[in-house]
Amino acid sequence: MSKSKVKSAVKNELAIGNQFTTQDVLARFQEELASLKAITESVYITTGDTGIGGIGNIKDETKIENLIKAFSSINGREEAYIKAASELGITEYPMFTVGGGTSKQWKQDINLRMDVIRYADRKAELEAILEEAKTFLTKEDQFQMFLQKAAKVMNK
16 A cells, blocks of 8 residues: 555544554554655665765765755766767766766665655654554553464564
């Protein structure tokens, strides 16, 4: 289920009220959180160190504008590299890299970092509400959740 569908389902279920159990609502929040964790726990391809003064390591960056600047620099340097090779009459040359990564790899990592930044607040919000919601679980709810997890393990 897409993030927007999960979010809509949760909103709709909460708006309807008592037609859903705490377990149902928790499951919807957990689905959305799982989709965000897939983003925030993804592995970077590059080292993250662009070697660009003032930007540092993209893995630590918190500002989208700096990530755009980093990619702009990488992209511009690649274009200049290709142009220089052409002007020098060189037709075969090594692929352009920065810190061991190609511009395509840097683009992927920078997009990943932007997603991590965009979703950090939502992830924290979901984690907090899940912790609060767990306080409403009865022993029976907890047992039912255990049985569902156990069934998934047995069906592997």
